[in-house]
Amino acid sequence: MKKIVLCALAISIVACKAQQPKDIEEANPVEYANTITASELKDHLYTFASDEFMGRETGEPGQKMAAAYLKKEYQTLGIPSPLGADDYFQEVPSSVFTRGDVKDTENVLAYIKGSSLPEEVLVISSHYDHLGVDAEGNIFNGADDDGSGTVAILEIAEAFKKAQEDGFTPKRSILFLNVTGEEKGLVGSKYYTDNPVFPLSQTVANLNIDMIGRIGEGMESAGDYVYLIGSDRLSTELHDLSE
Ligand SMILES: [Zn+2]
Numbered sequence: 001m002k003k004i005v006l007c008a009l010a011i012s013i014v015a016c017k018a019q020q021p022k023d024i025e026e027a028n029p030v031e032y033a034n035t036i037t038a039s040e041l042k043d044h045l046y047t048f049a050s051d052e053f054m055g056r057e058t059g060e061p062g063q064k065m066a067a068a069y070l071k072k073e074y075q076t077l078g079i080p081s082p083l084g085a086d087d088y089f090q091e092v093p094s095s096v097f098t099r100g101d102v103k104d105t106e107n108v109l110a111y112i113k114g115s116s117l118p119e120e121v122l123v124i125s126s127h128y129d130h131l132g133v134d135a136e137g138n139i140f141n142g143a144d145d146d147g148s149g150t151v152a153i154l155e156i157a158e159a160f161k162k163a164q165e166d167g168f169t170p171k172r173s174i175l176f177l178n179v180t181g182e183e184k185g186l187v188g189s190k191y192y193t194d195n196p197v198f199p200l201s202q203t204v205a206n207l208n209i210d211m212i213g214r215i216g217e218g219m220e221s222a223g224d225y226v227y228l229i230g231s232d233r234l235s236t237e238l239h240d241l242s243e
Contacts, residue, residue, distance in 0.1 A: 021115055022167035032159040032168075036152075044073075044151035048128075049143035056142060057132025058181045058188075059094065059103030066128050066150075067108050070178050073154050074110040077161050082111045082175065082197050092180055092191045099185055105129075107188050108178040109197060112160050115169040121198040123175045123206040124157075125189065126150045127182030149209035150178060172204065205238055 047053075048069065054062030071088040074081070081088040089106035108128065114120065126149030130142025141147070157176050163169070175198060181187030189208075193200065216227060232239035 020167050021169060024115070024168050024171060027163055027166075027168035032163045035159045035162055036155040040158075041151050041155055044154055045143060045147050048151055049141040049147040051139050051141070053141075055132040055140040056128060056130045058097075058129045058184050059105045060132055062132065063105060063129050063180065067106055067178075067180075070108040070110075070128065070150070070154070074108075074157065074176070077154075077158050079110045079112060079157055079161050079176070081109055083109060090192065090195070090197065092188055096191055097181065097184055097187055102181070102184055102187075105180040105188070107180055107192055110157060110176045112157075112164060112170065112174045114171050114173040116171045118173050119202050120172040121175050121203045122170075122172050123177050123203060124153055124209070125177040125179055125206060126153050126209045127180070127188065128178045129180045129183055129188070131183055144211045144213035146182070146210045148211060148213035152209050152212060153178065173198070205235070 048066065053065050054060065056063045056066045067089060074088060075086070083090065088108050088110060090109055092105045092107060094102055094104050127146050128150045130145060131140040133139050153176050160170060160174060177192060179188030179192060181191070182189065196203070219225060228242050231242045
């Protein structure tokens with residue numbers, strides 16, 4: 001009996017130690033970046049952009065499946081929603097759409113609470129909707145636009161979660177924001193900024209990811225590269241950091 005109690009005690013001490021916050025400066029970002037692998041991205045994307053998701057048109061069944069997929073992945077990773085409990089969806093009502101007849105839809109949100117500056121928020125976003133199916137039944141799978149950015153966010157979220165589990169919680173909170181209605185006129189992202197879950201005055205930056213599967217014209221032999229848009233608009237500091 002004593003042995004069992006001691007053993008249980010030892011296990012709980014080890015478990016506690018793993019949760020102890022550490023100095024983020026001591027984290028090795030490469031270790032966590034290496035958890036983002038081509039094979040995991042491919043696994044996600046081959047599901048997310050499959051015919052089963054029917055081109056993820058806003059408000060349609062394929063988009064609902066995509067939303068459910070994202071929620072399930074965040075739950076599996078143990079990353080909570082800022083909306084509380086198991087509600088990962090910010091409802092975007094059909095009434096906010098001005099073009100065409102679009103049904104109710106939803107942004108999908110998950111977040112990691114910061115350690116020393118939790119009230120400051122970095123948003124990492126992408127749109128997860130695409131064009132759906134045309135009148136002839138052709139499915140627009142949207143693997144690049146923007147399945148690629150969406151599955152990248154899942155992998156980035158996983159890397160930050162792993163770092164948190166090792167005691168390296170980021171100083172600021174990170175909101176993973178998967179927006180809907182982009183192809184209907186940037187509606188999901190506009191809805192979020194009109195109805196922010198965290199005050200925009202405390203939102204320090206938004207990195208939006210779109211079409212990272214694309215290789216630009218003339219860039220075929222460039223190797224890996226990042227194409228930045230707008231990073232110098234509001235903050236030269238962010239631009240310099242990105243460069
Ligand atoms: Zn796009």
